Amino acid sequence: MNKKLWTLLALILAFVLVLGACNGEGEKSDGKDSPAKDNENEEVVDTGSFPLNVENEGDVIKGGTLKVALVNDSPFQGIFSSVLYEDAYDSDIMDFASNLIFETDGDFLLTKDGIAGMEVDQDNNKVKITIKDGVKWSDGEPLKIEDLMQPYLIIGHPDYTGVRYDVDFQNIVGAVEYHDGKADAISGLKKVDEKTLEISFNKLSPAIFSSGDGLWSYAEPSHILKDIPVKDLLESDAVRKNIVTLGAFKFDKIVPGESVQFVKNENYWKGAPKLDSVLVKTVPSTSISVALQTGEYHMTANTFSTDKYLEIKDFDNLTVLGRNELYYQYIGFKLGKYDKDKSEVVMNADAKMGDVKLRQAMGYAIDVEQVSEVYYNNLRERATSLIPPVFKSFYDDSLEGYTYDVEKANALLDEAGYKDVDGDGLREDKKGKPLEIKFATMSGGDIAEDIASFYMQNWKDVGLNVTLSTGRTIEFNSFYDKIEADDPEVDIFMAAWGTGTNPSPSGLYSKTAQYNFSRYTSEKLEGILAAIDSPEAFDAEYRAGKFREWQEYMSENAPIIPTQYRLELRPINKSVKNYDIDYADKIDWNEVELISEDPAKSSK
Amino acid sequence: MWKTIIRRILVMIPQLLVLSLLIFIMAKFMPGDPFTGMVTPDTDPARIEELRQQAGFYDPWYQQYATWMMNAVQGDFGKSYTYKVAVADLIGDRALNTLWLSLVSVFLLYLIAIPLGVLAGRYQNTFLDKTVVLYSFISYAIPVFVLALIFLFLFGYKLQWFPTSGTVDIKYENGSLGYIWSKFYHLLLPAITYAVLGTTGVIQYLRTEVIDAKSQDYVRTARSKGIPLNKVYSRHIFRNSLLPIAAFLGFTITGLLGGSIFIETIFGYPGMGQLFIQSISGRDYSVITALVMLYGFLTLLGSLLSDIIMSIVDPRIRID
Numbered sequence: 066m067n068k069k070l071w072t073l074l075a076l077i078l079a080f081v082l083v084l085g086a087c088n089g090e091g092e093k094s095d096g097k098d099s100p101a102k103d104n105e106n107e108e109v110v111d112t113g114s115f116p117l118n119v120e121n122e123g124d125v126i127k128g129g130t131l132k133v134a135l136v137n138d139s140p141f142q143g144i145f146s147s148v149l150y151e152d153a154y155d156s157d158i159m160d161f162a163s164n165l166i167f168e169t170d171g172d173f174l175l176t177k178d179g180i181a182g183m184e185v186d187q188d189n190n191k192v193k194i195t196i197k198d199g200v201k202w203s204d205g206e207p208l209k210i211e212d213l214m215q216p217y218l219i220i221g222h223p224d225y226t227g228v229r230y231d232v233d234f235q236n237i238v239g240a241v242e243y244h245d246g247k248a249d250a251i252s253g254l255k256k257v258d259e260k261t262l263e264i265s266f267n268k269l270s271p272a273i274f275s276s277g278d279g280l281w282s283y284a285e286p287s288h289i290l291k292d293i294p295v296k297d298l299l300e301s302d303a304v305r306k307n308i309v310t311l312g313a314f315k316f317d318k319i320v321p322g323e324s325v326q327f328v329k330n331e332n333y334w335k336g337a338p339k340l341d342s343v344l345v346k347t348v349p350s351t352s353i354s355v356a357l358q359t360g361e362y363h364m365t366a367n368t369f370s371t372d373k374y375l376e377i378k379d380f381d382n383l384t385v386l387g388r389n390e391l392y393y394q395y396i397g398f399k400l401g402k403y404d405k406d407k408s409e410v411v412m413n414a415d416a417k418m419g420d421v422k423l424r425q426a427m428g429y430a431i432d433v434e435q436v437s438e439v440y441y442n443n444l445r446e447r448a449t450s451l452i453p454p455v456f457k458s459f460y461d462d463s464l465e466g467y468t469y470d471v472e473k474a475n476a477l478l479d480e481a482g483y484k485d486v487d488g489d490g491l492r493e494d495k496k497g498k499p500l501e502i503k504f505a506t507m508s509g510g511d512i513a514e515d516i517a518s519f520y521m522q523n524w525k526d527v528g529l530n531v532t533l534s535t536g537r538t539i540e541f542n543s544f545y546d547k548i549e550a551d552d553p554e555v556d557i558f559m560a561a562w563g564t565g566t567n568p569s570p571s572g573l574y575s576k577t578a579q580y581n582f583s584r585y586t587s588e589k590l591e592g593i594l595a596a597i598d599s600p601e602a603f604d605a606e607y608r609a610g611k612f613r614e615w616q617e618y619m620s621e622n623a624p625i626i627p628t629q630y631r632l633e634l635r636p637i638n639k640s641v642k643n644y645d646i647d648y649a650d651k652i653d654w655n656e657v658e659l660i661s662e663d664p665a666k667s668s669k
Numbered sequence: 670m671w672k673t674i675i676r677r678i679l680v681m682i683p684q685l686l687v688l689s690l691l692i693f694i695m696a697k698f699m700p701g702d703p704f705t706g707m708v709t710p711d712t713d714p715a716r717i718e719e720l721r722q723q724a725g726f727y728d729p730w731y732q733q734y735a736t737w738m739m740n741a742v743q744g745d746f747g748k749s750y751t752y753k754v755a756v757a758d759l760i761g762d763r764a765l766n767t768l769w770l771s772l773v774s775v776f777l778l779y780l781i782a783i784p785l786g787v788l789a790g791r792y793q794n795t796f797l798d799k800t801v802v803l804y805s806f807i808s809y810a811i812p813v814f815v816l817a818l819i820f821l822f823l824f825g826y827k828l829q830w831f832p833t834s835g836t837v838d839i840k841y842e843n844g845s846l847g848y849i850w851s852k853f854y855h856l857l858l859p860a861i862t863y864a865v866l867g868t869t870g871v872i873q874y875l876r877t878e879v880i881d882a883k884s885q886d887y888v889r890t891a892r893s894k895g896i897p898l899n900k901v902y903s904r905h906i907f908r909n910s911l912l913p914i915a916a917f918l919g920f921t922i923t924g925l926l927g928g929s930i931f932i933e934t935i936f937g938y939p940g941m942g943q944l945f946i947q948s949i950s951g952r953d954y955s956v957i958t959a960l961v962m963l964y965g966f967l968t969l970l971g972s973l974l975s976d977i978i979m980s981i982v983d984p985r986i987r988i989d
Contacts, residue, residue: 139947140939142752149753151707226720231713299753321762322939323835348834349937352821356833359826542701542952545708565711572710579714 115387115632118645118652123660125642128341131657132664134348134362136369140322141347146304147283148216149227157367161327161343161654162203162312164283166196166213167276171649172458173566174274175282180208180311180334183273183280187603190269192280194262201332203315206288210256215287217251218243224296236279238265270598271608275567284311313338313654323347338655357383360666363641363659369634371444372510380667383636386646389455390633393448394561396431396520397625398424401584402551410576410586417502417556420495422481424623427557428467429474430527431520433628440512440519444634448627450616455648456568458609461616467626474527485528492528502531505547505558508538517559531557548582558582559628569598570615585624593618638664670980674973681969685962689741692961693734696954702726703750703952724750737958747955751948756959760944764926766836767933767940770856770863771925777864782871787910789872790879791902801872809869814931817862821935824858831858834937859936863929871914878910885909915982919975923967 135141141154147164150156168179175183180200184193200208220229221243235241238253253265266278276282286309293301303309308316311334314327327343345366348356353369354376356362368390369377377383400419401412418424433447449466452459482495494500502524506517517538524531534554539547547555560582562573571594572578576586593615602608619625637644640661645652703724704717725733740747746756789801825833832838832855841848882888883906891901928942941960948956 138934139943144753226723228707228712228716228720231716233713300755318839320835320837320839323837323937324839326839344839346835346839347937349934351818351935352826352833355822355826359829361826361833540700541950542699542705545705546700562710565709567711580708580710 115385115634117386117388117647118643119384119386119637119641120643121384121639121641121660123640123642125339125658125660126662128339129659129662131340131343131364131641131659132362133343133345133364133366134353134356135345135366136350136353137347137367138349138351143319143321144299144304145308145316146285146298148219148229148281148285149299149304151227154367158325158345159310159312160366161314161345162308162310162316162330164285164311166194166284166311167282169276169566169648171647172456173568173648175276180284181213185269185273185603187269187600190266192264192266192269192273193257194264196260196262197334198260200311200334202286202288202309202311203330203332204286204309205332206286206309208284208311209287210259210262211287211291212284213262214251214254214256215285215290216281216283217254219285219290219295219298220281221251222295224294226299233277233279236267238267240279269600270569271602271605272567272569272598275569277567277569286310314340314343317342333655335653335655339658340654343654357636357638358667358669360638360664363638363664364644365636369636371441371632371634374444374634375442377636379669381669382639382665382667384639386635386637386644387632388635388646388648389453390631391453391455391564391566392561392631393451393453393564393627394445394559394629394631395448395451395625395627396427397548397558397560397583398427398585398623399551399556399558399583400624401586403549403579403581403584408577408579410578410581410584412584412586417494417500420481421622422477423483424626425467426474426477426481426527427524427529428623428626429470429477430529431467431523431628432469433467434469436516436519437629440516441629444632445629446632448630449620451570451619451625451627452568452612452616453564453630458605459568459612461613463613464616464620466620467623471527478527478529483528490528491525491530500530502529503534503554503556504531505534505544505552505555506538507544507560508540513538520559534558549579551584568612570594571598574619583624585622587622590615590618590622640665674977677973681966684969685965688965689738689958689962690734692958693737694730696952696957697730697733699949699952701952703954706951741959741962746959749948749953749956751951751953751956756955759956760941760959760963763928763939763941763944766938767928767942768925769852770860770932770938770940771928773853773856773860774863774867775921775925777860778867779871781864782868783875785868786872786875787879787902787907790876790883790910793876793880793883798876801876805869805872808866811866812931813862813866813929814935816866817859817932817935820858820862831855836938856938859932859938863932874913875910878913879906882906882909912979912983915978916975918978919973920968920971922974923971926967927964 135154135157137154141158142150142152144150144152144155145159147159150159166179166181167175167183170176177183181194181196184195186193194213196208196210196213202208217237217240219225220227220234221240223244223246230244237251239248239251240253242248243251255263255265257263264280270278272278273280289303289309290298293303298304306319310316310330313330313333313335315330316325317328318326324344324346327345329338329341331337346362348362350370350373353365354373357377358380360382369385374385377385398418400416401410403409404411413419437443437445437447447466449464450461452461454460454462478492483492483500485491486493486497492500504517504521507513517533521531521533534547534552548558548560573580574590575581575594576591593611596602596611597608597615602611635646640659640663642658642660643652644657702721704720707717721727725736737747744757748754749756749759752759785801785804789798792798821833824830836852836855837848838851841851888901888905891905892898926941928940928945930942930946932938933940933943944956945960947953948960
């Protein structure tokens, strides 16, 4: 009996100790959930200080295993095919064994340095793709022209259920006939010889250089996939288990949803990698910081959430790299409706937000810089244009955007005739009737509501009565339902776009675009958008000029006002010799080396 | 008794039908659909419309329901919109993970709770009793995600006694001895977390029952016949005190498949709880409906099992 008692006491003691530890670490886990609130008074991060690459001191080891954390709170889907995957996490994993055939420069324009090079025949709407000699698949099979055609045959197939069969894809001659089952092949794809593929398009625009217009930049192993019916492909071992690729590493073992082991691809066309293998493992976001601190992983496979930057910034075993994301957040003003029958935007002349001065005033009234500083620790910056600055030759660096200027906002509102008639401190509309602007914003994280209230206070400061649509922040699905349906409960909304690598704005802002959520259009705008993708725009300088014109026009007319750009972080352990996240000059996986097999631990 | 059991099983059919109808309609009432999340500048809205058409989202609900029901009766619950695999396979994989985790959790839970409950009852009002009660209050008050994070941090990362995420180490061949050990090793820490926190109910029930039983006539009789105290506790009192726990056993067994969203998310352990939440936020209709049906069925089965178990352990109760 005494013995039992002692065991029990020991257990209780252990428990108390654990609770004691809770006090120390408890704060930490609290901080994870609401970084912004806790960190208001902490030091502010200097955004400019994130390097794009790292070169660590020390002698490299031979081979070794790179341990990579995939930060993800749920299991990954595990569809490892560029034509079939839908989840960004699958794409992050596939990066180690990519079937990409084109390489790109800093503006994401195709270069001739990759497996394949492209020549554009503008007059005949044709593109010629030539592949390098001696490129082999990871199973030793040589790369053939059929492998370049295979993705088109899958995407265009009547049984294909993905989103990639789109209006761009239909631009390939014969794609629609193939999709409708009227043809066995896509007539626009022609194998010229063993090294050359010719693709005919209905029309060509400069987007072809950004891999737009229907051009596909990945190969698929036709010697394996051609015998699998397209409807069975998604569940087949060829994309789930035994995946054949062109990349630096090849898939070795997969634990579905959890981890992937890669080994080096001796057949890699740029030369076999220096590492022996790569282990990618899912790590929940709640513990990623500790995992990096204790040296469980060399790096992350995907973006490290900026919310958690303060947790890792003092760890001395890491270098945090940073680059601008292809992303902008914006505030949109509802100015009309989308007519589904005609498939076009119809502007409402009497829209509540119809006055451009009101929109501009709302842009000047918000203090985006303070939001970046207080809520995002300066890991976001105020956006000035609708093209992220990453696109160096398209981004208009002369634009100032909407800087915080209360006086200007007030002046604009006075000028436009929004006056406070009844003296309650809030402006009435031009006719003297109460003006209530309904603001839709998405729920998510702890700071979504705080930021919404902050902006609403900003607007109140210039006398505008802005209230939340539905009275609270809105769940993602309902939010887009409301925005897409032009719900009368929404006057303005805050949303974001990840822009992708093709900067052409037509898909988001043209008269026929369903994603033109502010429902703004004008003849001038249509003209500029058409010019950006016109034949004249094959001249790079002309196109860049039109891009600038477009950005200035949008800034001036403010149908949507960009608010923030976002920074993408990548922590790299000190035991990784070299790494680089520069879009223009990204390091290839075959060059990455390790200084030690085990990642370094932080002394803090 | 057999008649009753068969009758209750038959009654389940209309109950499940009503449940399926409700969940099917309510799932469709939710704003958005599986394709809402695909809105990016690179996706063509016309193509998304086409996919919605193909998926039959524009058909009248009764037609969608009928199609779904016809397939479901034949055991085909459709394909997951998110994971692109048959729902049955998806749930099967996750259910297996959750089942093992729950089994070990429940085993550990009883291993901790039963001795503590009995001892606390037996030595009522002693220091031991008070510590056990204190422990059970504290464990009741700590939210599961807090303890899960602490345990993961302490035993996973700092002391490195346990693996920190996943269900198995990738280096083992499927089915080998190392593989099985690795699976067990991975679920141990989440199971301990769950067990440490779940003990309150069992401890409190047992303790109260033991205290009650101490003053019962049959205990006095047994003592007066000269049966040693230890034997009275282990034979007479213990058996009777387990009754209220047995009453819940049916639910405990069928509840094994419920999973815990917090434990699964923090330990990166793919299980049922996470799948359920995820399928709701991703509007993965086929998975939502299949899971609710499964949970509904298990709950009904649980209550039946509990009744049967009660009638076995407590001869005073008979079901007819």
